[in-house]
Amino acid sequence: MRMTTMEPEPAFTDPASLTRTFAALLANPPLEGPVAADPASRQLLSLAARAARSSATILITGPSGAGKDVMARFLHSASDRADAPFLALNCAALPEAMLESLLFGHERGAFTGADRAAPGLFRAAGAGTLFLDEIGDLPLPLQAKLLRAIEAREILPLGATAPMAFEARLLAATNRDLQADAAAGRFREDLYWRLSVFPLALAPLARRPADILPLAAHLLRGAKVNLSASALSALIAHDWPGNVRELANRLERARILAGDGAITDAHLEIPAAAAASGPIALPGQMRRHEADALTRALAETGGRRREAARHLGISERTLRYKLAAQAGRPRAAASLAGATA
Structure with missing residues (x-):
């Protein structure tokens, strides 16, 4: 996965120019990796490319839907581990007992139903990358075990009597303020510092408006679809509280509603409150x-x-x-x- 950087579009443009700009983007859409047209995104992606070539643990932060998983995959693909496995686990999706077994593995007979040994994701990733999403939701007992694994570069599977070394590089992501969680006792401060050797903070989509149209072109790549000037203006003006995930969902729904016609602002169904905050017509x-x-x-x-x-x-x-x-x-x-x- 390569990074896709683009020159930012002009800050001020009329509807006709907006339509021409998007038509050009659709004709040659960004195909791979994080899309970066906004200056802030381009700077972050440049930092990520440098960090990818190291073996440092990286903590990716940002709001839900901002593209933290895309960044993690880019870090893996841009590293010298790209040919090795990339394994991902959502720490908020599973109960504690299952998380421990998935991460660290277990021996045969370690618990009821463990009729065979399992290596765990740390070892299954081999010399590749292990990505732990929603790391802020990892239970405190497992945080202690993760800290030990990072420091010693070895794990102790459930039921094992001796630790086992692992080679994988660790990436983590969260939409939470881990420093605040650490201060409140919800997250281990020592683990936070171990994870954030090289932090990368993704901004909300509303704070990188030059990314909106290139992202829309990327999401619509391969589709025979047009967006009206009103739709393009609505995309740019919206605050995108759901970030890239919301953009993807609105575009997918709009394609269905538009059928064979052009997507308009009505198809996007952006709340009227966005338009209501616009300027009043002035003499x-x-x-x-x-x-x-x-x-x-x-x-x-x-x-x-x-x-x-x-x-x-x-x-x-x-x-x-x-x-x-x-x-x-x-x-x-x-x-x-x-x-x-």
């Missing part, structure tokens, strides 16, 4: 004052939208609506583009 003089305020805020914050929105006392979503509205007015668009140059 010409007020629009000019608004454009001036947006220009000053962007200039003072170096073009960083999140900080500009905070400076203006509005949400980042509302700022995106206002910028899109101003982009259709050549004089205002030129002024705004200069503020972000």
Whole structure:
């Protein structure tokens, strides 16, 4: 799996340009690995590529649906372990007793029903990668055993009398604040520091808006489908609380609803609250004052939208609506583009 980096799209664009941009993305969609068009994503992926070539334990953090599993697979494929197994386990999906047996293995007769020995995922991964997702949900007793395994590079299977060495590299991921959990006694602080030798923090999709259209093109690759300008504008304006997972689900549903026609904003079924927070139609003089305020805020914050929105006392979503509205007015668009140059 290779990383897919792309040049970020222009910050301000009219509907026709938006349609042309997405058509070009659909004609040559990102095919592999994490999609990175936003500057923040490109920087993170560059760090990940360097970390992949090491043997360091990596902790991937970020909200649910942001793509932590995709990042883990990229780290494996970009490492010198790419030809060895990649094994993944969701620590929140199984009871404690089953987790212990799956991770560390067991000997024959170790418990009722154990009619044969099992190596456990640490050893089954061989010289490859073991990815522990939702590591924050690992029960405390198993956290102690995991810490011992990381420190000693060996495990003790259930029912065994002697430890066994393992070669696999460990990756972990969580959507929780493990430092806060450690302070509250819900997660071992020593384990946290052992896991986060090289932390990688994935941002919510709303904070990397330049990734939205390339991700949509990636998710729609191979499909004969078009998105209307209204649909593209809705994708960009939405806050994406469910992140990439929500984007994938909305696009899949929209394809079904659209049938052979183009996907519109109605097919995406994005809540009306997103549109309700957009700008109110303003007369010409007020629009000019608004454009001036947006220009000053962007200039003072170096073009960083999140900080500009905070400076203006509005949400980042509302700022995106206002910028899109101003982009259709050549004089205002030129002024705004200069503020972000």
